[in-house]
Amino acid sequence: MTMSKSDQSVHKxxxxxxPERSLFDQLPAETxxxxxxxxxxELRTEEFLLNVGPQHPSTHGVLRLVVSLDGxxxxxxxxxxxxxxxxxxxxxxxxxxxQIVPFTDRMDYxxxxxxxxxxxxxxxxLAGIEVPERAEYLRVIVAELNRIASHLMWMGAFGADVGAxxxxxxxxxEREMVLxxxxxxxxxxxxxxxxxxxxxxxxxxxxxxxxxxxxLDLLPSKLNEYHDLLTGxxxxxxxxxxxxxxxxxxxxxxxxxxxxxxxxxxxxxxxKDEPYSIYERFDFDIPVYYDGDCFDRYxxxxxxxxxSAKIVRQALEGLPEGDFKVKKLARNIKPPVxxxxxxxxxxxxxxxxxxxxxxxxxxxxxxxxxPSFSNLSILALMxxxxxxxxxxxxxxxxxxxxxxxxx
Amino acid sequence: MNFQTVVDSIKVKxxxxxxxxxxxxxxxxxxxxxxxDFLRSTLQMNVLDLLTASDHISxxxxxxxxxxxxxxxxxxxxxxxxxxxxxxxxxxxxxxWEAANWFEREVFDLFGxxxxxxxxxxxxxxxxxxxxxxxxxDYERPGFFVKKPDFK
Numbered sequence: 001m002t003m004s005k006s007d008q009s010v011h012k013x014x015x016x017x018x019p020e021r022s023l024f025d026q027l028p029a030e031t032x033x034x035x036x037x038x039x040x041x042e043l044r045t046e047e048f049l050l051n052v053g054p055q056h057p058s059t060h061g062v063l064r065l066v067v068s069l070d071g072x073x074x075x076x077x078x079x080x081x082x083x084x085x086x087x088x089x090x091x092x093x094x095x096x097x098x099q100i101v102p103f104t105d106r107m108d109y110x111x112x113x114x115x116x117x118x119x120x121x122x123x124x125x126l127a128g129i130e131v132p133e134r135a136e137y138l139r140v141i142v143a144e145l146n147r148i149a150s151h152l153m154w155m156g157a158f159g160a161d162v163g164a165x166x167x168x169x170x171x172x173x174e175r176e177m178v179l180x181x182x183x184x185x186x187x188x189x190x191x192x193x194x195x196x197x198x199x200x201x202x203x204x205x206x207x208x209x210x211x212x213x214x215x216l217d218l219l220p221s222k223l224n225e226y227h228d229l230l231t232g233x234x235x236x237x238x239x240x241x242x243x244x245x246x247x248x249x250x251x252x253x254x255x256x257x258x259x260x261x262x263x264x265x266x267x268x269x270x271x272k273d274e275p276y277s278i279y280e281r282f283d284f285d286i287p288v289y290y291d292g293d294c295f296d297r298y299x300x301x302x303x304x305x306x307x308s309a310k311i312v313r314q315a316l317e318g319l320p321e322g323d324f325k326v327k328k329l330a331r332n333i334k335p336p337v338x339x340x341x342x343x344x345x346x347x348x349x350x351x352x353x354x355x356x357x358x359x360x361x362x363x364x365x366x367x368x369x370x371p372s373f374s375n376l377s378i379l380a381l382m383x384x385x386x387x388x389x390x391x392x393x394x395x396x397x398x399x400x401x402x403x404x405x406x407x
Numbered sequence: 408m409n410f411q412t413v414v415d416s417i418k419v420k421x422x423x424x425x426x427x428x429x430x431x432x433x434x435x436x437x438x439x440x441x442x443x444d445f446l447r448s449t450l451q452m453n454v455l456d457l458l459t460a461s462d463h464i465s466x467x468x469x470x471x472x473x474x475x476x477x478x479x480x481x482x483x484x485x486x487x488x489x490x491x492x493x494x495x496x497x498x499x500x501x502x503x504w505e506a507a508n509w510f511e512r513e514v515f516d517l518f519g520x521x522x523x524x525x526x527x528x529x530x531x532x533x534x535x536x537x538x539x540x541x542x543x544x545d546y547e548r549p550g551f552f553v554k555k556p557d558f559k
Contacts, residue, residue: 082532089517090542252453252478255506266478274481338428341457341474341485354472356461365461365542367472377509406532 047075050388054083058161058392061402063376065395069388077383077391079376084406092366097123097333098197100366105191107368108404110153113139113146114346116195118368121276122342122353123197126335134322135199136278141315142182142194144308145212148219149178150347151301151308154399158298159230161396162239167230174222177215184208197333199325212316219309226302240294244382244394247292254378258349258371259304260398263289263296270345281318282311294397301399332361348372348399372404413450413482420445431485439488440498443475447503452477452484455500458510460518462492464544469495469518490520499525517542 052058052065059065062083068076088107092100100123104115117139124131152171159167179189185208186194186201194201230236246256248264261268267288271279287303289296339356349371358364375398382394414432417424421442425433434442446452457474471488488497499522500507511522512531519540522528530537539546 082530082534085532087541093542250505253505255455255504255510268478339431339472341430341483343456343483350456352457352474354457354459354474364463365459367457367459367461369457369459373509374506377506381505 052391054080059395059402060157060400061405063395063400063402063405065379065391067383067388067391072387072389074383074386074388074391077380079379081376082406084402086403086407088407089366089368093363096361097127097335097363100363101196102191102193104368105193106403107370107407108346108348108351108372108401109190110150110401111146111347112190112192113143113195114344114351116193117143118342118344118346118351118353119355119366120195120197121344122340122355123333123335125340125342126338126355126357127333128335129198129326129329129333131199131326132323133278133320135324137315137319138200138204138324139195140277140279140282141204141212141312141319142185142192142200144311144315145178145181147308147347148305148312149175151305152178154301154347155226155230155298158393158396158399159236161392162236164230164233164236167226170222170226170229174215174219177211177218181208181211181215184211196325198329199323201325203324209316212312216309216313219305223302223306230298231302237295239390239393240298240397242291243294243390244386244397245291245293246378246382250378250381251292254381255374256349256378257374258345258347259297259300260349260375260378262287263300264292265290270343270350274343276342276344279311282314284308284310294393297397297399334359334361343369346371348401348404349375368407370404370407372398372400372402373407376400376405410482410484413484416450417442417445427487430483431487433487433489436488436490436497439486442486443473443500443503446475446484450477450482451479452482454478455504455506455510456483457485458500458507458514460514460520460542462518462542462544464492467492469520471497471514471520494521495519496521496523498523501525516540519543 048069050067050069052067054062054064064080066078066080067074088103091103101116101119104119105112108115152175156168156171182192183189185204186192246264248266251261251264265288267286269286272286284307287300287307289299335357337357337359341352341354343350343352351371352369354367355363356365379395379398383391386394410429414426421438423435423438427433452475454476456476457472459472461470463470469490469492471490473486475484497520499511509531511525512529514520515522515528516530516532517540533541
């Protein structure tokens with residue numbers, strides 16, 4: 001059989017292209033995008049299977065989405081988790097109670113203070129440890145500052161997701177100030193381990209108070225700047241308003257909590273409705289919006305920044321003198337047999353720690369009920385029917401941290 | 408409505424329900440779905456907040472732990488179901504709450520509890536070809552370290 005010139009590829013290797021099989025089909029299976037042809041009676045359309053991630057800047061970590069497309073419209077979205085599964089629940093079973101705390105930093109690494117706090121409270125409730133009042137105030141201060149930092153970071157990332165890169169720089173600029181404060185009190189800028197069983201690691205310094213006052217004084221003008229940049233921005237509105245709508249009923253059935261729930265018209269916040277720690281002493285509001293779309297999720301978080309700042313200001317004013325941690329704490333805590341479930345309002349929603357003690361120095365079981373996991377489960381519902389370009393906006397508006405999802 | 412009134416109203420209807428401590432009731436597996444239905448319809452517990460398991464290898468049991476919450480009454484109730492460690496199975500709650508879908512997949516993945524009637528019972532955190540169930544107490548990590556040869 002003689003080879004004609006057209007049968008030779010550019011690499012001078014002899015190949016024959018049969019008329020049925022396209023060049024596309026001859027690519028090795030792992031490099032080609034899988035597509036399945038769907039024949040309708042008259043019009044021939046293709047259902048397109050698109051793989052997003054796991055390494056993709058808009059998935060905020062390592063999340064893989066398998067998206068089915070009909071033209072531009074999403075018909076199905078299947079999140080594939082577990083790329084960041086570091087078995088923290090198993091690790092927690094093999095550590096003493098105090099040793100668990102640093103691992104929780106790595107779960108929700110943007111809201112580490114809240115993650116630490118939940119575990120610390122769970123152990124304290126199991127073992128019956130009473131925390132000094134000053135420690136409670138310090139916990140509230142750092143947790144609310146962390147909420148501000150987390151929301152600022154989210155605002156920046158969400159802005160970048162929908163094409164406003166300036167917001168990214170703005171958000172990081174002010175987040176930096178919060179990180180400086182945390183560096184001052186615990187020496188670390190991302191994984192703090194500051195809130196520990198029986199109190200906090202270190203007392204705050206005068207410089208921390210000065211930095212915090214400066215930050216709180218600066219924040220209102222900066223919030224106005226963000227509102228100028230994003231809230232009134234017609235392009236931003238067009239990308240987010242009415243996009244990815246969920247109803248309150250759907251949100252409750254999927255176990256969605258936090259700002260996503262509050263954007264559906266339900267003013268639910270554990271800090272207000274089931275006050276833990278000393279939150280009932282502070283005067284603050286729960287922002288609520290009613291449309292349940294990406295824009296309202298953005299509005300809720302932006303308003304929460306202001307409310308958190310209010311709490312920090314009040315807590316700094318009312319900060320009592322005293323110990324910042326329990327004076328004498330056993331090296332290895334041995335709580336009595338029992339279980340406890342602690343729920344707190346983390347930046348992303350309800351963060352729960354279920355802890356079971358079997359009377360030894362290690363817990364029998366620790367379960368982290370993380371907000372990102374539950375909030376992400378509604379993604380499949382939220383994205384169906386929207387254009388592929390909206391996927392990134394919708395995913396961004398959920399505010400997931402993949403360390404929090406996979407644990 | 409506090410915890411005690413909730414428990415009392417359950418106990419009137421279901422005699423085999425025990426109170427473990429001030430937050431948890433223990434329900435036999437056969438009564439589980441009727442109790443949940445009762446919680447949902449009569450006591451307005453409209454949130455499935457927690458769904459997890461724990462391995463009690465000494466008792467040869469797996470304990471399922473469910474957390475239900477009512478936004479209207481602000482009551483939290485945890486339900487514990489004791490299952491046999493060999494081939495544990497529970498009825499699924501996916502028809503009542505979509506939140507149960509991923510929670511149950513996670514428990515299936517890490518504890519090997521089958522949820523009967525679950526529409527999509529796949530592993531969620533570990534890869535599909537993973538063997539065993541990671542959070543069981545007798546799970547052994549496969550050969551990270553090479554076994555020492557047996558010189559005899």
